[in-house]
Amino acid sequence: MSSGARYGEADYWDKRYSEATTSFDWYFNYHSVVTDLLAKYDRKDIKILNIGCGNSTFAEFLVRDGYKDVTNVDISPVVIKKMEEQYHEMLPTVKxxxxxxxxxxxxxxxxxxxFDKGTLDAILCGSNSFVNAKKMNSEVSRVLKPGGTYLVMTYGDPESRILHFEDPAFDWIVTAKEVKSSDEDRKEASIYHCYFMEKN
Ligand SMILES: C[S@@+](CC[C@H](N)C(=O)[O-])C[C@H]1O[C@@H](n2cnc3c(N)ncnc32)[C@H](O)[C@@H]1O
Incomplete structure (x- = not known):
């Protein structure tokens, strides 16, 4: 089995995070696609959920931008323990x-x-991918407030992703946008896709 096919499994991620020594952001670092979305809310006390947070630096930047109510979840207990240890003093309001x-x-x-960056992608690489993607999106739809936004950041183009969001089971208005990863620490700029699902 290639490692890609194991991206949907918790033990793959536990092993990977046991060996990780630094933070790592898939695809791109904290980006204007996030800050532009958050700027639409004219208050900082909004409740933000980051699903499949991994050891991304997003929480740190969100708090730096004034958003304190940030909850991060991940299927890997190893990465959650590491992030809690790393950040509990610096980011006391973050869960x-x-x-x-x-x-x-x-x-x-x-x-x-x-927010999701890379977790739907991981699930779509695993077994029962469409069933699991639907479970994930159903749960996001349930926990989102009416008028709230689900932002998925992915390498997946509209042809491969829109069908998961335009499912009639969800009452979402879907918008797609391409973004460039042009962070100085990346060797090359790459194109990624962002999907904004606004809950009716
Ligand atoms: C490609 S990484 C992305 C990590 C991080 N969001 C980033 O942008 O760098 C995918 C993450 O999804 C997590 N994951 C995979 N399946 C999951 C699930 N069913 N529930 C929660 N997290 C999951 C993995 O542990 C991993 O941290």
């Missing part, structure tokens, strides 16, 4: 919870914004 995004234990309609 780190081991949780499967296909079965979120949050109340319905409890978040203003949900």
């Amino acid at each position: 780190w919870i081991t949780m499967d995004t296909r079965q979120l234990s949050f109340e319905s309609e409890s978040f203003d914004v949900v």
Whole structure:
């Protein structure tokens, strides 16, 4: 089995994070696609959920921008423990919870914004990919407040991703946008895709 096919499995991620010594952001670092979305809310006390957070630096930048109510979940207990240890003093309002995004234990309609960068992609690489993607999106739809936004950042083009969001089971207005990763620390700029799902 190639490692790509194992991206949907918790033990793959546990092993990978056990060996990780630094933070790493898939695709691109904290980006204007996020800050532009958040700027539409004219308050900083919105509730943000980051699903499949890994050891990304997003939480640090969100707090630096004034958003303190940030909850991060990941299926890997190893990365959640590491992030909690790394950040509990620096980011005391930020929560780190081991949780499967296909079965979120949050109340319905409890978040203003949900972010995903790379987790739907990981799930789509695993077995039962479409069933698991639907479970994940159903859970996000449930925990999102009406008027809230689910932002998916992915390498997947509209042909491969829109069908997961335009599912009639979800009452979402879907918008797609291409973004460039042009961070100085990346060797080359690459094109990624962002999908904004606004819940009716
Ligand atoms: C490609 S990495 C992206 C990490 C991070 N979001 C980033 O942008 O760097 C995918 C992440 O999804 C997590 N993951 C995979 N399946 C998951 C699931 N069912 N529930 C929660 N997290 C999951 C993995 O542990 C991993 O941290």
